[in-house]
Amino acid sequence: MRNLDEMTITQAVLAKNSGIGDARLCEIMTSLVQNLHAFAREIKLTETEWQRGIDFLAQAGAANTADRQQFALISHVLGLSTLVLAQNDRKPVGCTETAAFHVTPEQAPVLLDAGADFGADSNTAKGYLQGAVLDVQGHAIPHAVLEVHRACPHDNGAIDRALLPVDEGGRYHLCTALPDNQHIPHDSPAGQLLAALNRPHWRPAHFKFTVGATGYQRLTTHVFRAGDPYLDADPLFGVRSSLITEWQWHSGGMTPAGTVSNDPFYTLAFDFVLAKE
């Protein structure tokens, strides 16, 4: 195994990797090596370009945090995430579509009191979201675990995240500030990649929900808003028609929470339909 060149290196690596005990890992590594080498050969990657790539990965590594996962973001920007989600999202018709990866938080999110105001710090209008966690036959799934994220503008790490109570009838209520458009910062590696690709940095506004219940597939999804200017330009390729919702505008008056509002507010009904495991 000496004097390996561009004609012999791929087979040499595969031969070395043939001792992998785990058959699935062997399959993954074989395909990874073949496609990685195909890439380098196809474009005749130079030493300088290789170094640029290595430096970019190092920068992404240095900027990576639990809240701002640069490698996941880069995967989204390259469309890999959408591909992986799509090819694994085999659910009966009528189930809510998956739109994101579940990320286990570093700290468990707090359980919001029923009716509590989520994201009260925001400048956006108030919204009242309610609905149920259902199976595909429309039956309530009681005691589901429902987690909500509200992405903040400028993606500054101040993402609101909480658990919502789900009652015996599978019902939930959320009083919240509406999400705003989200910006992938230019000074992050993922943002720099987007800039190098001459692509926009703004995401459509969305809530992210993760819904889990015993006996059902965990669902991680987004809820978008009709009329958002970025629905057809999402740099992370995550928008699905079934997840675009029409919020109802109200000039003021009695809210779904039973309070009286002098300011305009919005309401939305949205059910989460889970597939059996």
Add this chain to the structure above:
Amino acid sequence: MRNLDEMTITQAVLAKNSGIGDARLCEIMTSLVQNLHAFAREIKLTETEWQRGIDFLAQAGAANTADRQQFALISHVLGLSTLVLAQNDRKPVGCTETAAFHVTPEQAPVLLDAGADFGADSNTAKGYLQGAVLDVQGHAIPHAVLEVHRACPHDNGAIDRALLPVDEGGRYHLCTALPDNQHIPHDSPAGQLLAALNRPHWRPAHFKFTVGATGYQRLTTHVFRAGDPYLDADPLFGVRSSLITEWQWHSGGMTPAGTVSNDPFYTLAFDFVLAKE
């Protein structure tokens, strides 16, 4: 651009990337996206496996330092580095072969005094290396910049690195401890990858040299030693026959430096032959 699935996502990403101004970057990103997606499709990468990959990159990023470049090491382990070096190493016959990437040090290495002892801290035998920096016609290249690394055992970051004086006749001398076998640590991400692949962690002992001179291609290469037990098992695929050298053993006596040694020592003559730019 909504509802992208495994059949449509690749074209959608390529369409988004078609606005890249730099033609070469567009070529690179097109091939990268196509091959990355081909990999994910071929093995039907799952969400769990995707997360495992993202976590591995994050671990590599956290462990990455200027001295222990994890992403470069991972590229070596996957054979990508050997492929990139080979497909760009187009030099006239007779030139010294390239065997590694040049890494710009964070701090400029010190210039060793002529005849100074390099790597005196090591337990390995003393070696006297001498030779010249030549062009392919065998003419001396004066004033070349010659940098030496001696990889330490256990890859503990204590890598010796220095500039060697090169005289008007292109000649250099190096008095040094011989390099020892190098171990890629099990607790580093690159070492963990090797372990997962069920591959050995020991590299053949080598010096790394970088040689530069105005008007010539910069050369970065390794000098290996005949008889090393790891020559055919280099986990980084870097060994070339032309770079395996026969050190001469001496029981003691007068050294090339003009000193008298009671201990055995080794000598080697090795010339660096550079290609014109």
